[in-house]
Amino acid sequence: MGIVLGPNQYGKAENRLVVVSRDGDVHTIKDLTVGTSLRGDLADTHLTGDNSKVLATDTQKNTVHAFAKQAPVGEIEDFALRLGRHFVSSQEAITGARVLVDEHSWQRIEDNGHSFVGGSAEKRTTAVTVDGPRAWVVSGVRDLVVLKTTGSEFHGFPRDEYTTLPETEDRVLATSVTARWRYRDEDVDWAASHAAIRRLLLGAFAAKHSLSLQQTLYAMGEAVLLDRPEVAEVRLSMPNKHHFAVDLSPFGLENHNEVFHAADRPYGLIEGSVLRDDAEDVGLAWYSLPEF
Amino acid sequence: MGIVLGPNQYGKAENRLVVVSRDGDVHTIKDLTVGTSLRGDLADTHLTGDNSKVLATDTQKNTVHAFAKQAPVGEIEDFALRLGRHFVSSQEAITGARVLVDEHSWQRIEDNGHSFVGGSAEKRTTAVTVDGPRAWVVSGVRDLVVLKTTGSEFHGFPRDEYTTLPETEDRVLATSVTARWRYRDEDVDWAASHAAIRRLLLGAFAAKHSLSLQQTLYAMGEAVLLDRPEVAEVRLSMPNKHHFAVDLSPFGLENHNEVFHAADRPYGLIEGSVLRDDAEDVGLAWYSLPEF
Amino acid sequence: MGIVLGPNQYGKAENRLVVVSRDGDVHTIKDLTVGTSLRGDLADTHLTGDNSKVLATDTQKNTVHAFAKQAPVGEIEDFALRLGRHFVSSQEAITGARVLVDEHSWQRIEDNGHSFVGGSAEKRTTAVTVDGPRAWVVSGVRDLVVLKTTGSEFHGFPRDEYTTLPETEDRVLATSVTARWRYRDEDVDWAASHAAIRRLLLGAFAAKHSLSLQQTLYAMGEAVLLDRPEVAEVRLSMPNKHHFAVDLSPFGLENHNEVFHAADRPYGLIEGSVLRDDAEDVGLAWYSLPEF
Amino acid sequence: MGIVLGPNQYGKAENRLVVVSRDGDVHTIKDLTVGTSLRGDLADTHLTGDNSKVLATDTQKNTVHAFAKQAPVGEIEDFALRLGRHFVSSQEAITGARVLVDEHSWQRIEDNGHSFVGGSAEKRTTAVTVDGPRAWVVSGVRDLVVLKTTGSEFHGFPRDEYTTLPETEDRVLATSVTARWRYRDEDVDWAASHAAIRRLLLGAFAAKHSLSLQQTLYAMGEAVLLDRPEVAEVRLSMPNKHHFAVDLSPFGLENHNEVFHAADRPYGLIEGSVLRDDAEDVGLAWYSLPEF
CATH class of the missing domain: 3.10.270.10 (Urate Oxidase;)
Structure with missing residues (x-):
């Protein structure tokens, strides 16, 4: 009888990301809470503390930030798919990713291009799962x-x-x-x-x-x-x-x-x-x- | 040198009150969080446990409920003033009252007379203080x-x-x-x-x-x-x-x-x-x- | 192509139950948060609103209360097993139950038989699943x-x-x-x-x-x-x-x-x-x- | 009739500060939530946006961090007094300060010099007010x-x-x-x-x-x-x-x-x-x- 590692994943939860885009004097904002989790060949870090396959959660956070700049964020489903596929395709040991995004709503303050008032507590959500070449999208409201x-x-x-x-x-x-x-x-x-x-x-x-x-x-x-x-x-x-x-x-x-x-x-x-x-x-x- | 009772008050906090009114098939709701606090000649209960001047906080809660039925709630300032004046005028030992009301917002679901969707986290507030014959109204947003x-x-x-x-x-x-x-x-x-x-x-x-x-x-x-x-x-x-x-x-x-x-x-x-x-x-x- | 009901369950969540037992002047308390969920032949209520197989969530709550009196609560695992098995055995339509119990800790105030001070935020937990004659116990800490x-x-x-x-x-x-x-x-x-x-x-x-x-x-x-x-x-x-x-x-x-x-x-x-x-x-x- | 600035204060709230001190292999921790607020000659920033008397709230935060290193933190009352007096004595425009400190409790994990388990939700608190040369200390529990x-x-x-x-x-x-x-x-x-x-x-x-x-x-x-x-x-x-x-x-x-x-x-x-x-x-x- 032995003891073994079962299913596991790790990542960075609840990145509070706000992205501003500008069309002249008219600004728009995306207010997101982003979480990423990775899965794959991760036995080493659990068993021996060898982290050579562990893309740091800090790096995952940085990636979220960089991706928000490198291309328009767009819809949360697309943003999550891009992130998930990046992790799986760029890290050999990582075979799966899950990306969770909540979008918080804002309303423009009347006739002002850059001022906003917070919307309801309702969130638009997505949970994207990438596994090798495949991906699934589950969106929702909370x-x-x-x-x-x-x-x-x-x-x-x-x-x-x-x-x-x-x-x-x-x-x-x-x-x-x-x-x-x-x-x-x-x-x-x-x-x-x-x-x-x-x-x-x-x-x-x-x-x-x-x-x-x-x-x-x-x-x-x-x-x-x-x-x-x-x-x-x-x-x-x-x-x-x-x-x-x-x-x-x-x-x-x-x-x-x-x-x-x-x-x-x-x-x-x-x-x-x-x-x-x-x-x-x-x-x-x-x-x-x-x-x- | 002696030890004395200083300023004090007591009441019922955070009554979650929802009031429905009907105009035919068109209903409206008031969603309120109501708190009441009373002040006055309250040394006895503190010093000896004699409660003969202590209108129970349960009674205060009941009063909030009954007042919500006896007349239209109306604006929260009016509701708070009615409650505060009632306590001060009806209980000889009670000389002051403070009534706090938060109003939570709802929006009608399109073209439906009785269905609503929750609004933003923003609250309309009032804090009414009654002291004998006088009253002050402080309203706000949170x-x-x-x-x-x-x-x-x-x-x-x-x-x-x-x-x-x-x-x-x-x-x-x-x-x-x-x-x-x-x-x-x-x-x-x-x-x-x-x-x-x-x-x-x-x-x-x-x-x-x-x-x-x-x-x-x-x-x-x-x-x-x-x-x-x-x-x-x-x-x-x-x-x-x-x-x-x-x-x-x-x-x-x-x-x-x-x-x-x-x-x-x-x-x-x-x-x-x-x-x-x-x-x-x-x-x-x-x-x-x-x-x- | 048709639309069908998939997996489902229903119950009463977060019953805040405090049970006092007395051994002369020495009292002990169990402070529990109890949730119950039932599964089974529940298509009717979803499809037609026929509730003849739906043991009301209010009844589930009452059952938690009554069970807390009918026998000593004991350890949370035993309490959850008793509750889960009761629902499955007493309701023909109900084939499965899940009972979640969190136990909150208290410490006795020194040399006093009936006074307590709240412990840490840590909870002892159990999640018991009953399916027909079988049962599984998953306990934990949070x-x-x-x-x-x-x-x-x-x-x-x-x-x-x-x-x-x-x-x-x-x-x-x-x-x-x-x-x-x-x-x-x-x-x-x-x-x-x-x-x-x-x-x-x-x-x-x-x-x-x-x-x-x-x-x-x-x-x-x-x-x-x-x-x-x-x-x-x-x-x-x-x-x-x-x-x-x-x-x-x-x-x-x-x-x-x-x-x-x-x-x-x-x-x-x-x-x-x-x-x-x-x-x-x-x-x-x-x-x-x-x-x- | 004119409109004037009334009482005001500003500061940095809820600095989450953890300080480790070491006596050989035996470590101790202070886990504090620190807030500072300053008062004084602050009309300019309100009326014209001239910030020449506004010690930035970021600087207040830095000061909390630096003070935690420059001398042993000691009891929260002493720490708060040191901080409050520093702000009042070092900034000519600042005549008053209020420093709030909550202390969160930890317990040592048995026979281990550097490992701890979180205590109860109870906090030890202090609120120190400095006004020119005077100071008041109000401590407590929450x-x-x-x-x-x-x-x-x-x-x-x-x-x-x-x-x-x-x-x-x-x-x-x-x-x-x-x-x-x-x-x-x-x-x-x-x-x-x-x-x-x-x-x-x-x-x-x-x-x-x-x-x-x-x-x-x-x-x-x-x-x-x-x-x-x-x-x-x-x-x-x-x-x-x-x-x-x-x-x-x-x-x-x-x-x-x-x-x-x-x-x-x-x-x-x-x-x-x-x-x-x-x-x-x-x-x-x-x-x-x-x-x-």
Whole structure:
């Protein structure tokens, strides 16, 4: 019986990169958080401390900075693909890379070419996995907070000896959506696709009369797949941010779903995948290093 | 020599209150975080544990909930004034109250009467202090993040033996504005005033060619006071969120203020007040319980 | 081509549970954060909103509360196993469960039977997966922050056109360890095993002269496997919390690794697994729902 | 009527400083978060952008680093006093300084001279204010989390139309203590005083049978003042971290204060000062720039 090294990766996480580009007096900014991780023939550094195959995480950070200058950053998917392929093609020992990019939004302050005000907490995300000659792109949104004041029911669930929840035909439904969608390939107009998918997700959340958050989740994924052939699969993680109607009866008041306490914890957590039944092999798109 | 009780207050902090109102199929929401603190003849509970003058913090929470139903919440300043005056007028031992309200923003999801998407992290704030028959209103914004890509210089500062910072005639300037403004009285259209002041703050940040963040701070406060007679004083706290131009010269690249590292800590912190020279006595507007 | 439901689960996350037990005047507390997730025949709720197989997340929460009373909580692994098996055995549609428990530490205030002071941010963790009749236990620690002031080098790494990092033969090494270890089976003295493994992790971090954080990571995992036959695999995630020696030369001072800036972001991130080469099939121990 | 500059200050916040000192093979670390703020003749930079009196915040940071090398850091109070006096004495325009230091705790890993494991989240704090030749020291603790499982009652409070809280003769009492104490002068053994005061605070929390959190707060402050003549005043801010006994009756179970839900928000917030009736003038100890 021996002890061996299993799956591993290393990199530089959370580079906070802001890139300014100028078209005369009109400036634009890209505000990104970039993480890179490399995989490959890395047993030596683990077993003996021989670092001759370890491209330093500091070098990875420098590469992110240099790439942001050497060519326009462009869409985050393209930037991540360029970075991932660079690491894999330039370092013999490195056979795989994963590049994570979050894009933070800014809005221009009215009629000013160089001043901006921070947007919402919502991030546009991408996770690109490169493995030798292949690559997978999974893009998404995080912290997309949505709420509907009606059009949500929850009933018909089983009642065991621990069940006290009353059934409801009208409740507030609120969640903070993390959605990730796997693209079939790289032949995509990333910005247009992202904007369209975000609109589809919001539209389905708003329009779907909800009998469970699971049903809403499925409807959101389905809406994307029905309309966007470039997407093979959508994964959604949606905390049920409970809004409890406050009992006002002790004060002689009726609460017709008007006054709510927005609770922090615990919260429901609904997670699921919606995909095409002919979706090709997922490969390393989700980077099967579970628990990392 | 004896030991005595000094200034004190108690209350319920961070009630997360969401209120839905309906006009047919068109719903609106108010998403508030409400805190209440009471002051008065409270020595007994501190010295002997006699709670006969201590309106429970749970009761304060209930009052927030009930008031949200008994009348339309309206603007946060009005809601806070109603709450504060209620506590002071209804409890003999309670002579003062402070009510803090943050309002979180939501945007309607296109053409849907009851679905919303979360807005930016920016909060509209108010801090109302009631003392007997008097009241003061200090409103504001928090987490208003702004950035300009040019129009900011910093030079001419003294150089002592610990100074290494080079002078610059062009830098990125970014900050997260906390602004609070003290109103002269309550005869104010709160919503219109808030919207106008926010616009003035953003406009001054964008328009002012900045030689220091202090100068920008002053210009922002001055812009409010010049245009809004209802405001007596503006206090601003503005962290300098440093964006450091990355040195790309090791890679044979020039960085003409294009690629920046957005640093977390440490950060500059600029704080100051801009006020009218005939501003009436500040009273308890800022609630002089320093360090609490 | 059709659209189908893929892997999914749902549950209640972050139940903040505190349990007090009394032995005369001497009380003990268990402070836990408990999450439960269920899997099974859940297509109906996703596709039609039929919830007849959906044990409500509120019921899951109630079950956690009731179980905490019905029998002594005991070690978190046992508590999680009891909960997971209950859900799978009592609900026909539910075939799998995952239960996550974090335990927060408290220390007794000297010679007082019922008063406690909060311990470190470090958590003892477990993640139990139940699938039909089988179960897997993965326990661990999170937020175990360690630092060594010497005994760490980093050199011999490749230098490409983006490499600027100097080699070093002495640096501060600091990390916040997340370790998870997979037990072979349930025949374990959980508390004793956890205490021993924690000691082994700390001991290896301290004793191992480090040529790379990867080498330290491997040494920590190996130390556990060498000494604890009940463990089949250790997975470690270790951010390199960079401590940069400050350049004091502009002030005529030499910095012999004495004064450091502890940086926030970016940070290195080293992740890896150490396991036995005869480790039995991993099954669902890591719950292969990647990206959730 | 004119617009004028009011109170203002500026500085560098949250320098993350780690200092290693060596006695042969035995190393010790000081892990500090340091903030500095300066006041004085600063109208020019606000009004015209003339920075000739503005010691750059970058220089302030450098000074913190250099001072950490030029002499042993020692106790945080001494370090803060040295820094504050340096700024005021070396810059003609600077008449006042405030220096904030948090100290983070580490514990040595058994029998190893250079390896450490992070301690609790509790911080030792100081806030030193220098104004010309004078100085005030206010030290404290933050995030000192304590809990007692019995010995706490709450009853006898007034019941108005919004009161629903039942009276209780036994509850869990938990809080996260922020305490600050003002020293009479600088003739203090800072480390010994801090350790003793911390012990007194914990002892009073544990020993005092509590009829209200206010009573506990007062008892804690009083205990310090009775035993530590070097302290003139203690200010305490204590959130009531509610632990709600879960209603288990629907499951046929009785909950004799055994199973609790630890709630996040809202929370009670009790704040107060305990001081000597002959306490000398407080001066600028609390740095009367309210709301900053």
